Amino acid sequence: MAFLFDSFEGWRKHSGSDTASLVQAVLDYELDQKGRSESQIWDGLNTAWQVMKDAVKTGLEEDMTSRSGMINNGAKKVYNYPKPVLSKEFQNLISRALAAKEVNSCMGRIVAAPTAGASGIMPGVLFTLQEIHQIEDKKILEAMLLAAGIALIMEQKASIAGAVGGCQAETGTAAAMGAGAIVYCLGGTTDQIFNAVAITVQCMLGLVCDPVAGLVEVPCVVRNASAAAIANSSAQIGLANVSSVIPVDEVIEAMGEIGASMETRYKETALGGLAATKTGRAISKKVLIRDIEMLPDEQ
Numbered sequence: 001m002a003f004l005f006d007s008f009e010g011w012r013k014h015s016g017s018d019t020a021s022l023v024q025a026v027l028d029y030e031l032d033q034k035g036r037s038e039s040q041i042w043d044g045l046n047t048a049w050q051v052m053k054d055a056v057k058t059g060l061e062e063d064m065t066s067r068s069g070m071i072n073n074g075a076k077k078v079y080n081y082p083k084p085v086l087s088k089e090f091q092n093l094i095s096r097a098l099a100a101k102e103v104n105s106c107m108g109r110i111v112a113a114p115t116a117g118a119s120g121i122m123p124g125v126l127f128t129l130q131e132i133h134q135i136e137d138k139k140i141l142e143a144m145l146l147a148a149g150i151a152l153i154m155e156q157k158a159s160i161a162g163a164v165g166g167c168q169a170e171t172g173t174a175a176a177m178g179a180g181a182i183v184y185c186l187g188g189t190t191d192q193i194f195n196a197v198a199i200t201v202q203c204m205l206g207l208v209c210d211p212v213a214g215l216v217e218v219p220c221v222v223r224n225a226s227a228a229a230i231a232n233s234s235a236q237i238g239l240a241n242v243s244s245v246i247p248v249d250e251v252i253e254a255m256g257e258i259g260a261s262m263e264t265r266y267k268e269t270a271l272g273g274l275a276a277t278k279t280g281r282a283i284s285k286k287v288l289i290r291d292i293e294m295l296p297d298e299q
């Protein structure tokens with residue numbers, strides 16, 4: 001089964017034009033790989049969906065101040081701000097992506113979809129999608145399986161880790177998963193799903209991984225919000241039958257090529273980009289000194 005997830009074209013050939021078959025292929029792969037029953041897989045997906053929703057709720061209701069202080073209840077501020085830039089739905093989307101990711105930065109429980117650094121994107125996207133379109137839970141779980149298929153291929157052809165391919169690999173993959181999930185839930189075709197994935201990745205290419213002080217907080221949290229927005233804009237474009245022009249497999253190969261040529265300082269080492277700014281270095285020093293002061297006295 002693993003061969004199916006070498007490419008989007010292979011997945012399409014196996015599944016035909018029926019999007020339910022795309023989902024079935026991932027389910028078959030999971031059955032094959034994990035040796036679990038079908039009901040165990042659906043139960044696991046349901047648990048993951050509950051954890052995602054809980055993370056959104058926690059981030060919007062509880063104190064979210066990280067140990068470094070860089071994360072300080074941003075999601076709640078955005079959620080409660082009285083003037084939406086576009087619409088209340090858009091404001092909610094952004095707040096929810098921030099909320100779930102803040103829970104991760106504050107060491108709470110999240111679903112790494114596909115990584116902890118990108119753990120706000122799928123919850124923000126799916127929660128808001130369900131609320132606006134009254135999508136039933138079963139369809140959301142199917143969309144999560146579809147999204148897992150997207151991530152499997154992106155991992156094969158490029159990477160899903162910031163340390164290997166930069167932030168495009170982490171938040172870019174999560175955004176692609178979200179875009180595919182949206183188009184699937186709204187009844188899109190296989191072409192529309194793959195176009196939405198390709199367009200999402202086109203928008204995320206080249207994004208470096210440069211976490212301040214090596215903590216998955218800044219810019220990670222706000223990138224979850226922007227990636228959730230890109231997932232939605234790409235889904236809207238894909239649904240309207242706008243072509244990505246460059247086929248999805250080639251777009252992912254471009255992502256892999258860019259990731260491979262990215263300098264090490266842009267791959268989670270906290271040596272470049274925002275981490276290397278004057279303020280970024282000052283924060284890093286402060287965090288390090290605090291950690292040393294907190295070490296147990298061995299005298």
Ligand code: SF4
Nearest residue numbers: 117162167170209220
């Ligand atoms: S900047 Fe790096 S650590 Fe932060 S979300 Fe992106 S890939 Fe992950």
